[in-house]
Amino acid sequence: MKILHPASCILFIMLLALGAYARQAGNKLSTGNKKAEKAFIAAMQAYQARDYNLAIIEVTQALRADSNFCEALILKGDLFSDLKKPSEAINEYKKVLRINPLFSNNLYFIIGSLELLLGRYGDAEMDFSTYLDGKNVPDIKRKKAASQLANARFGIAATLHPVPFEPVNLGDSINTRYDEYINSITTDEEKLYFTRKIPRSEKNPELRGYEEDFYSAIKADSAHWRNAISLGRPINTSGNEGALNISPDGQYLFFAGCDRPDGLGSCDLYWAKRAGGTWTEPENLGPTVNSTSWDSQPCFSSDGKTLYFASKRPGGKGSSDIWKTELSADGSWTEPVNLGDSINTAFEEMAPFIHGDGQTLYFSSKGHPGMGGYDLFYSRRKPDNTWSKAVNLGFPINTFSDEMVLVVNSRGDKAYISSDKFGGKGRQDIYQFPLYKEAGPVPSTYFKGIVFDSETKKRLQARFELSDLSDGKIVAASVSDPVNGEFMLVLPIDKDYGLNVSEDGYLFYSDNFSLKGLLVANKPFIKNIGLKPIKSGEFIVLRNIFFDTDKYVLKPESLGELRKLLELMNKNPGIKVELSGHTDNVGTPAHNIELSRNRAKAVYDYLIANGVAEQRLSYAGFGLTRPVDSNESEQGRANNRRTEFRIVGIL
Numbered sequence: 001m002k003i004l005h006p007a008s009c010i011l012f013i014m015l016l017a018l019g020a021y022a023r024q025a026g027n028k029l030s031t032g033n034k035k036a037e038k039a040f041i042a043a044m045q046a047y048q049a050r051d052y053n054l055a056i057i058e059v060t061q062a063l064r065a066d067s068n069f070c071e072a073l074i075l076k077g078d079l080f081s082d083l084k085k086p087s088e089a090i091n092e093y094k095k096v097l098r099i100n101p102l103f104s105n106n107l108y109f110i111i112g113s114l115e116l117l118l119g120r121y122g123d124a125e126m127d128f129s130t131y132l133d134g135k136n137v138p139d140i141k142r143k144k145a146a147s148q149l150a151n152a153r154f155g156i157a158a159t160l161h162p163v164p165f166e167p168v169n170l171g172d173s174i175n176t177r178y179d180e181y182i183n184s185i186t187t188d189e190e191k192l193y194f195t196r197k198i199p200r201s202e203k204n205p206e207l208r209g210y211e212e213d214f215y216s217a218i219k220a221d222s223a224h225w226r227n228a229i230s231l232g233r234p235i236n237t238s239g240n241e242g243a244l245n246i247s248p249d250g251q252y253l254f255f256a257g258c259d260r261p262d263g264l265g266s267c268d269l270y271w272a273k274r275a276g277g278t279w280t281e282p283e284n285l286g287p288t289v290n291s292t293s294w295d296s297q298p299c300f301s302s303d304g305k306t307l308y309f310a311s312k313r314p315g316g317k318g319s320s321d322i323w324k325t326e327l328s329a330d331g332s333w334t335e336p337v338n339l340g341d342s343i344n345t346a347f348e349e350m351a352p353f354i355h356g357d358g359q360t361l362y363f364s365s366k367g368h369p370g371m372g373g374y375d376l377f378y379s380r381r382k383p384d385n386t387w388s389k390a391v392n393l394g395f396p397i398n399t400f401s402d403e404m405v406l407v408v409n410s411r412g413d414k415a416y417i418s419s420d421k422f423g424g425k426g427r428q429d430i431y432q433f434p435l436y437k438e439a440g441p442v443p444s445t446y447f448k449g450i451v452f453d454s455e456t457k458k459r460l461q462a463r464f465e466l467s468d469l470s471d472g473k474i475v476a477a478s479v480s481d482p483v484n485g486e487f488m489l490v491l492p493i494d495k496d497y498g499l500n501v502s503e504d505g506y507l508f509y510s511d512n513f514s515l516k517g518l519l520v521a522n523k524p525f526i527k528n529i530g531l532k533p534i535k536s537g538e539f540i541v542l543r544n545i546f547f548d549t550d551k552y553v554l555k556p557e558s559l560g561e562l563r564k565l566l567e568l569m570n571k572n573p574g575i576k577v578e579l580s581g582h583t584d585n586v587g588t589p590a591h592n593i594e595l596s597r598n599r600a601k602a603v604y605d606y607l608i609a610n611g612v613a614e615q616r617l618s619y620a621g622f623g624l625t626r627p628v629d630s631n632e633s634e635q636g637r638a639n640n641r642r643t644e645f646r647i648v649g650i651l
Contacts, residue, residue, distance in 0.1 A: 155395075158398070161395075180430050215229060243256040268285070288336075309336075363378075375393070377392055412435065452485055462529075469512065475495075493522075496557075534575065538647050574651040589624060604619040
């Protein structure tokens with residue numbers, strides 16, 4: 001999506017200064033030289049017509065006739081500013097300050113803005129301070145100048161205390177002589193997605209302008225990528241697509257499409273679902289999410305329901321804010337909610353990226369104190385679901401240029417950006433760099449594999465729910481691919497998780513991951529899951545039913561599994577089941593029989609208390625008599641301590 005260069009904000013601003021001066025001077029120009037006046041008028045006409053070459057010629061003639069002609073010096077400064085030559089513009093404006101103080105106050109604001117563009121933070125601090133000390137400063141300009149002064153002071157401090165930053169170009173397989181913009185990297189870091197901007201004349205010499213399309217690349221080894229390929233149709237079209245995001249489970253693709261026949265505003269959000277190796281036809285997210293304004297830059301959370309995006313819709317804090325919406329169980333989207341004052345300002349916020357930890361948000365902003373232009377920030381979600389104060393990622397990650405997008409890998413130790421500041425292969429190239437610890441998210445690993453029918457081996461689309469065992473809340477949700485059964489879930493460290501995998505007509509599968517106390521992400525969990533059809537004789541191990549040692553009172557961490565068990569019984573009212581308890585070989589056989597029986601009864605009592613008919617249930621305790629593993633190791637004994645659920649009949 002096109003973002004205007006900060007210098008363009010100064011376009012025509014000096015015309016206001018010229019008008020103000022003319023009023024002060026009784027509508028007279030500051031020269032009495034007729035030749036200078038004539039050339040100046042011609043230069044102004046050329047400037048307003050955007051004929052900058054002619055304007056330069058004419059204003060130069062005016063200044064040859066009168067080198068102290070202030071309006072001509074200001075116009076020449078405007079021309080240099082519009083031509084992206086801020087240093088030359090500053091020189092012209094400062095000549096005016098030396099000649100005539102009537103222009104000084106407004107010029108200090110403009111000079112300070114240009115100095116920020118060049119990273120001259122000390123000079124900018126002095127000029128904005130001088131501007132704010134002036135008389136009759138309009139409130140709106142005072143607010144803007146105060147913000148810019150804060151940027152100048154931040155820039156001074158940040159350059160004195162740089163953060164670690166060692167960008168590495170991703171190489172020829174990704175970057176070309178054209179623009180490449182980073183979009184997403186998969187949770188397992190095996191696939192990279194990005195946007196490439198190519199002249200339309202590459203396809204047809206008679207066409208003008210540029211076309212933006214999405215590309216992906218597969219990792220070749222730890223340091224290299226295979227050659228990128230276009231995503232093709234139906235995702236890429238003859239129009240422009242931008243701001244791609246792949247969901248952490250790899251199953252959904254979100255992007256922004258502009259000026260489309262089914263669009264509701266200038267740019268709308270779209271999504272598609274993966275089916276095997278292809279994507280479904282993209283769909284507009286609809287009028288609840290998309291407004292009549294600009295909606296773009298989506299990012300889907302690992303919780304499987306929250307979509308963050310940037311929007312210029314009414315009701316925000318500034319020009320562009322970051323919002324969120326949630327995907328309901330029925331497939332509809334909730335009314336978008338603004339992320340609030342910790343994130344959004346009276347200026348522009350863009351490009352949200354929510355890490356797989358579900359609590360670290362990276363974004364770009366012009367409103368928080370920074371180096372000038374757009375800077376990259378991060379904020380962390382607090383327990384009450386509000387966001388912490390935004391933190392600037394620091395210099396030299398941020399500079400006086402615009403930094404717009406940051407993508408962070410699941411482990412939290414590597415980040416990706418697009419930049420044109422480091423030489424590179426062309427214009428905007430994609431780089432990776434180690435992300436310093438303080439700015440990193442909660443490191444995460446992942447669980448991936450394939451779901452299939454345990455009898456027919458047919459690949460299945462199944463539902464995944466990952467819950468925090470400490471409170472039972474769902475922290476991630478997903479579905480496996482409907483064609484190939486592939487799945488992937490993010491597992492942030494330092495928590496214990498319960499997993500449930502379910503599909504209609506099958507017994508659910510449960511597992512747990514003990515990551516509490518880990519400080520770094522372990523190797524990933526890779527496992528294929530066979531779901532058992534619901535029929536007599538089939539059984540499952542309830543791996544998320546927990547008891548204290550030598551006790552038979554259900555622990556609170558068991559509640560999520562118990563609810564899934566109740567859901568299974570209610571969805572299949574014809575099944576009769578036996579609940580059985582099993583122990584390891586610690587303790588006497590008689591004691592273990594009694595303990596295992598009471599543990600099975602605890603689950604039985606929960607189901608009875610929640611409406612399951614007594615005639616559908618039975619329970620038994622088998623103690624140590626039916627081991628599934630060796631009792632010679634702690635892990636083996638843990639596997640033998642279990643509660644099972646077996647279908648003993650179907651009514």
